[in-house]
Every structure is written in structure tokens, then in C-alpha cells.
Amino acid sequence: MLLIGGSVLVGVFTFIYARLVCTFICSLPPAVLARTVGVLTLFHIVLRELLLRFSPLQGERSTPARRAWLLSVVSWSLTGLLAIVIHVTRYPAFPAPSHLKFAVGYWALGGGLLAQVEYLLFERALPPTPTLSPEAQLRERLGRRLIEGYVIFTSVPVLVLMLTLQRFIYELHGDLRYLLEAVVLAAGFTGGALAVAIAYGRSLRRDSEQLLEAVRRVGGGDFQPGAVTSRPDELSLVAAGINEMAGGLQLRERIREAFGRFVSPQVATEFIEKYARHGKTAVLGGSRRNVVVLFSDLRDFTRLSESLEPEVLIEVLNGYFQEMVGAIQRHGGLVDKFIGDAVLAVFGLTEGQGDPAIAAVSASLEMRRRLEAYNARLAERGLHLNSGIGIHAGEAVAGYLGSTDRLEFTVIGHTVNVASRIEGQAREPRPPLLFSEEVARRLGDAFTVKEVDTVALKGVAGEMRLLTVEGEARSVRAA
Known part of the structure; x- marks a missing residue:
């Protein structure tokens, strides 16, 4: 129901946006535009449902949630493309910027912003496949996901701003230099911020992989993993927790070894597993x-x-x-x-x-x-x-x-x-x-x-x- 609600929300936004800002679309009767938007909304709901039901979501290199998100982006993109094709076919006299008003709703809002919310819903509903390696899950969640999110949440507002300035220039006959100035500023600051995001994502991924390696070493019996991170944040606390956990396991093994010298090693192991590990009182x-x-x-x-x-x-x-x-x-x-x-x-x-x-x-x-x-x-x-x-x-x-x-x-x-x-x-x-x-x-x-x-x-x-x-x-x- 949440996915369907998102489709309806984009349809309502597209209808209101096109009626308010496009001089040419405003000349159409509201019922005609509403009918077109309704058809597009129904098309998107059915298309996304078919893609999610009949496309394979399991794989070794990506999670089911990510595959579902990509399919959702495809459905938003095709719906926006269909809207433009319908509008160009029915109203060929309208200028090209008028047709692109539909892209703001279905491509920018739907495939850009709302698709990220859908990604979160897919992650809750579709757990990772057992065949997916931990490295792939880590790479997807921390590296690629951070960069993708930053690009979407910065480029979509910039794109909408460019379309607004374009309308100011070509429909309201404003000065072209304002548009060029906005393009230069947007490209410069967005590119710089993107470079910082990529560097931060790589650093975050590197720290996470070091924590994963420390956990593996502890699981393999090395109780001195030396887990460290490059920043004093939550991951640093996780690293400290891993080191503390490893120290506790090392102490437990020493206790087991020492205990096993006073009683049978089998008895020591049974006692530790049955009572000491769970904090229970020994039963006579x-x-x-x-x-x-x-x-x-x-x-x-x-x-x-x-x-x-x-x-x-x-x-x-x-x-x-x-x-x-x-x-x-x-x-x-x-x-x-x-x-x-x-x-x-x-x-x-x-x-x-x-x-x-x-x-x-x-x-x-x-x-x-x-x-x-x-x-x-x-x-x-x-x-x-x-x-x-x-x-x-x-x-x-x-x-x-x-x-x-x-x-x-x-x-x-x-x-x-x-x-x-x-x-x-x-x-x-x-x-x-x-x-x-x-x-x-x-x-x-x-x-x-x-x-x-x-x-x-x-x-x-x-x-x-x-x-x-x-x-x-x-x-x-x-x-």
C-alpha cells in the first residue's frame, strides 16, 4: 500500500505542478490532464508490480532489496518516458520544455527521491540472500549507497532549479546569464561535494572492512584482533567493543584452560557453557x-x-x-x-x-x-x-x-x-x-x-x- 501511495502522490504532484507552472498545459481542461495523469499512475503501479513479481531478485553480487530498488527506478523512468511520448504525440505544437514538466514528477520526484524511501521499505521486506558474501553487502550498504544517496539528494534539487531557471529564461524572457551563472555554481559546488562524499564513503568502507576482518579473526580464535578505525565515531565504539569482546573471550579461554587443570577439561567446558556463559547458578x-x-x-x-x-x-x-x-x-x-x-x-x-x-x-x-x-x-x-x-x-x-x-x-x-x-x-x-x-x-x-x-x-x-x-x-x- 505504501508503494501505491507513492505512485498516487507523484501523480497528484505532477498534475498540480503542470497546472501551476506551464503556460501551455494550463490551456488544457483540468479533466483532460487528470485523465492522462490517472492513466500514467495506473500504468506505473501495474508495471512495477509485474517487474517485482516476475524478475529474479536473488543474486550473488547484490541484495534482493537493491534489485527491487533498481526495478522500481526502471518503472519510474519508463512511466516518465511514456508521459513525455503521450504529450508530444497529442500536443506537438507545445514546446519541448512543456513536455519535460512530466519528467520532474516521474523522474526527479519518483525515480529520484521517493525511490530512496522505497529502497528502505524493500530492505525491511526482503532480507539479504544467504549466498551473498559479506564483502558484497558491506560494499553495497556503505560505499555505493552513500554516494548514490548523496548524488540523488543533491542533483535532483539542482535539476529542478535548472528547470525553473529555464522557464524563467524561455517562457518569461529573462536574462540568459542568470541561467549560465546557476549552471556554473551548481556544477562546481555539486562536483566538489561529490568528491568529498566519495572520499568519505571510501574511508567509511575501509574502516568497516577492517572491523569485519577483526570479527573474522576473533571467530577464527585470534583474540588480539587490534580493531581500529580512522575516526572517533560509532565505528570507533564498535572497534572498542570488538577488542573488549576478544579480551573477554581470551580470558574465558584462559579460565577454561586453568579450570581444566583442576578438573577434567570436559567438565570445565560443560560447566562454562551451561552455567558461567549464561550467568546461572550451578545446580547441585x-x-x-x-x-x-x-x-x-x-x-x-x-x-x-x-x-x-x-x-x-x-x-x-x-x-x-x-x-x-x-x-x-x-x-x-x-x-x-x-x-x-x-x-x-x-x-x-x-x-x-x-x-x-x-x-x-x-x-x-x-x-x-x-x-x-x-x-x-x-x-x-x-x-x-x-x-x-x-x-x-x-x-x-x-x-x-x-x-x-x-x-x-x-x-x-x-x-x-x-x-x-x-x-x-x-x-x-x-x-x-x-x-x-x-x-x-x-x-x-x-x-x-x-x-x-x-x-x-x-x-x-x-x-x-x-x-x-x-x-x-x-x-x-x-x-
């Missing part, structure tokens, strides 16, 4: 999960701690944990916590890590291999570490435990307790790696397993079969 409690729990503990740790200086003990333990954590994480396990010299790990909390039972057994075998290599390095100190590993599968509750002021992510439940009890049985004369029958069932034929013993475990009803893998070489191939 958890959910039931079917997991595989691995419990590993050093043997004779008390005797070792008594024989070593505290600084040396910490150094030895850190080297040991470095190897154990590396093996667990390599197979998709989540290190839940360190309990003195013990390690509690969980498999199956994150997706896309393969079968949790196979991953847990594979991790335990790699832990044994890494411990042998670590012992070789400790031999020069006269030290040797032994460990036991117990694995059990079943349901456990995974979630946040503690208080709102101090909490930790952990897994608790009967499955965790059983894994700890099994680990306690993994000592000579039994193998250093033991797991339950439930774990063996989940392994399928990935490993060759053998039964070690049937024992009664504290807190477990009935006796439990304990198994281990048979043949390290086959286990490595299966893993």
Missing part, C-alpha cells in the same frame, strides 16, 4: 549414567612417602600422574579425582568415544606400559612403583556435589565402590589388572580374557568373579 545434584569406572592405586605408598623428602615425593607422584592421566585421556576417559596416590577415572560420560569398556581396558593396559617406562627412568634414583587397577561397569550418579559455595563434579554410587574393592584385590599373587564379569561381558571378543578368582568383596552381596586380559600383545592389537 546429578543424573544416573551407565558408565565404566577405573580405579588405580599405588602399592606401598606409605612406605615410599616415609623414605622420600616431601619435595621429591611430590615430584615422583606428579610424574606418575602425568603418565596415568595421559593414558586415560588418550582413550576418552574422564579423570574424576586424585585421592592421595589413587586415580579415579570414568568412561562413558562423553559421547563419541567408542565402547566405554573397551576404552577402559585399553587405557589400563597403556597405563601399565607407561608405568614400566616411568620405572625405567626412576631406576637411577633407586625407586620402583607398583600399582593395581580395578574396573567395574554399571550405573552411577554423575553431577555436582558439595554446596553452592564449594562444589566438585564427581561420580558416586555402588559401581564406584565396587571398582575400588576390585582394585584392592589387584595385588600379588593376582594380576595388577582386574575387572568384573560385567566388564568382561561388554568387551565381547575385543580381548581374550581369563578368570582369575571368585572372591567376596566388602559391601557386595555374594561372591564376584574377577577376570583379566590374557596376552598383552593381542590386547594391544584389539585396542
